[in-house]
Structures are given as C-alpha cells and as structure tokens.
Amino acid sequence: MAPKGFSQYNRRIPTRRLGSTDTGTQGNYLNPTAPNYIGPVVPQVAPTTVAPTTQYGRTAFSLTGTTPPVLGGRGNYANAPGAVDDINAAWAAAAAGGLSRPGLDPNAIAGDEDPPGNKIDIGGDGDGGASARAKAGAFAQKGYLDSLLAGSSGRYKTLRDALAGQQTSLNAQQETLATQARDALAARYTTATTDTTAAYNDLLARLTAQPRAFADVPAATAPTLSEDAVSRYAQAIGAPTQAIGEAAVQAATESAGTQDNYNRLLGILKANEESQRESRLAGVGMGSTSAAAQLLASKGLGIDRIDAQKQVALGQILAAIQQGQFGIDQSELGYRQSLEAALAGIYGTGYLPNPFSRGR
C-alpha cells in the first residue's frame, strides 16, 4: 500500500519540452520545495513538539540507555562531586566516586532548582524524529516505486495479451467471413453453371428437333399432260395425233427447264437452310463454351475480390492492433517515466543515497 499522501496519480506529467530549461512555467520536476514543483509528493512529517517532562519545576528530556555524565552545571549542581565541563573527566570522576549512575546527580534531577546545563547531548536529531520518519518514508516510497517499476511489464502484458487475443479473434472472423463468401460464391457458380448449361442444352434440343422448312418440299416433276380435248376429239374423228404429240413433247421440254430451275432453287434453299442450321448448332456449342468460360472467369474474379477484401481487412486489423500496441507502449513508457520521475524526486530529497554517485 502506498504511503499516505503519495499517489502515482497525484502528480502531473511534466509538459516541459525536451531540452528546455524553463522550469518556471512548465513545472519543476526536481525541486520539491519549488512553488511549481510537479514531482511526486514526498510526505512531509510535521515537527512534533515533545511535551516536557516537568518534575520539581525543571525541564528534563527523556533519556534512554546509559545515562551520560552531567556536564558543567550551575548553583548547587555546580558543586556536585565530579561536576566538570569535560565529558571524559566527568566519566572519570563519576567512576572514581563510586556512583552507580555516573554523571547523573539524583539531586539535580530530583529537585534542584537550578536547570541543568544546556550542553546535555541527547539521542535523536533534534527535530522530534521527523527526519527519521521522512527518511523511512522515502525508503518505503522507493521500495514501492521499485516494485511498481518491476511489475509494470506484467501489468501491461495483460493489455498486450488482450490485444493479441483481439487480433487473433478478428483475424479468425475475417477468415470465417472470407470462407462464407467463398462458399456463397461457389453456390452461385453452381447455380449459374446449371442454369446456363440447361439453357444451352434446351436450345440444342430445340434446334436439333426443329423441322426444316424446305425439307418436305417436293421437287417439281414434269406435268402429266392430261388427255385434253383436242386429243380426244382427234382420236374420235380419226385425225392424226403426231403433231399433237410433238407439241406435247415440246411443251414438256419447256416445262422441264422450268422444273429444273425450280428444283435448283429448291436445292439452294435447302442447302441454305441446312447451313444455317449447322451454323446455329455450332453457335450453341460456342455459346455454351463461352458462357462456361465466362462463368469460370467471373468465379475467379470473385475469389480474387474476396481475397483482396480479406487482405485489406487483415491489414486494417493489423494497423489497428499496431496502433493499440503503440498506445500501450506509450502508456507503459509514460508510466515508467512517471515512476522514475517520482524516484528521482525521492532521490532529490536527500534521504536516499544517490545511486549515480561514483564510489558511494
């Protein structure tokens, strides 16, 4: 537990710019007595007033341990045996006199009206123990601050671990999202491929089964000249039919030319139709292949896009994590600096040995 009056938070971070010697407006970090001191608060123990022990109207001080000899007194005390000004002589006189408590005159203590001499040397620092307590407090503060310094890595390790955990979780989340996107893409690819293949298969079936317009057109044949009225009459009256027959042959010849042209036209139309049909069938194959290739390319593009998005997301996560790590580093550095500044402040009180002094 931190000493009362000190807290790592009740001081300000020095805002003085690096290298600046201005301590008047920016805060003094080293001199605890300066009015603008901003270093750690060193508990100042107020001087305690030691209540005098009054006995027989005299003022005495608490004495512990071996009672020192009495030095040069006045009045009756000055006539006390062995009363000398020299401490060594006093001790010697006390011993020669057979006093059990050399240097202390029970009479002087117990009721002599004259005050003792002001050369009494008593234990302590003369400020009621305030300095000792301040020193002890300084050591305690130092120990506490040292322990905080030593534990700072552990304290920030928790944050770093949490950040690393977040990074792992976010990366896994991105991986999951990418996997889901890939699965969705694969499902769409399957659907698209199935639909496209079905469409082209249907088209192929239709074109294959499609009737041909000119396939069943009969070729023109020579018209069968009916037994016309002339022939019938000529035969009835016994007229010769040779000329009629020749005319019929001539007419059939002329007709044959027309039929031949017509049949040639039919052949061209049939060939054209068949060519168009073949072209369409080939187009179906090419269209189907092209569509499949396009779907495959689109799928590849989609995968690339998903991967790119994942990489961007991972990069953003990494940047954020690095920023967080930098913040933690900054915070830890500031924390350690504040602890070190507090330590420096403690060293500045003079209660602790200067760790940077050579040979000490």
Add this chain to the structure above:
Amino acid sequence: MAYNPAAFNRRQRGISGSYASQSGVNEYARFLAQTRGSRNLGDFDRQVEQQLPSIARSYGKRGLYGAGVKSGIFNKALGLFGAEATRRRARIEEDNFEEQRGYKLTEKNLYQDYLDRTSDNDEERAEAIATASTNLLALQ
C-alpha cells in the same frame, strides 16, 4: 440484369402470330390462284371443244372433210390446231403449277422465317440466361 422469360415468351407469341397471319393470307391466295387456274384450264378446254366442230364444218364446205372424206389438208390443219392447243394448254397448266409452287415457296419461306426468328429468340433466351447467371455470379 436478371433473366425475364416473359419478354421472350411475348416475343415468341409475336413471331408465331405473325407467321400464322402471313401464312394464312398466303394460303388463301394460293387457294384463289388454284381455283383461278382450274377455271382457266376448263375455259380453254371448252373453247377448244367449241372450235373443233367449226373447223370441221369449214373444211367440209370445201369438200375436204365429210362422210367418207378425209383429206390430207384437213388432217394437217387438224394436227396444227391440236398442236397449238396442246402447247397453250400445257402453258396454262405450267403457269398454274408455277403459281402454286410460288405460293408453296412463299409458305416455306414464311415458315423458315418463323423457324429462324424462333431460333433467334431461343438463342437470345439462352444467352440472356447465361448473362443473368454471370451477373448473378458477379454479385458480391
């Protein structure tokens, strides 16, 4: 853009309707032509049958044809008439045949046009499905 079968079905109905209409008109014209051709042929036959007795009578007046008389001149004249009539009748028949073939060709052309447009529509339908599938796949 998504595949919309209604548009292709609508277009197909238009193609079928157009073909049915044009084909019907053509068939009716062919029927009228056939009727006209048959009538022309019948008219020609009647004319020939009406002309033959008058030819015989004209040669008979000159003693070239009659009972027990068959002159070579009459036979030749009759042969020339018959040959000419035969040629004309053959041409009428040929015209009728050609006219009928023309209508049939028109019908076949209309039918082929119908099949072509139907195939075009089917091809575009398949392409539209492929395009819609590609667009669907491209959606992210």
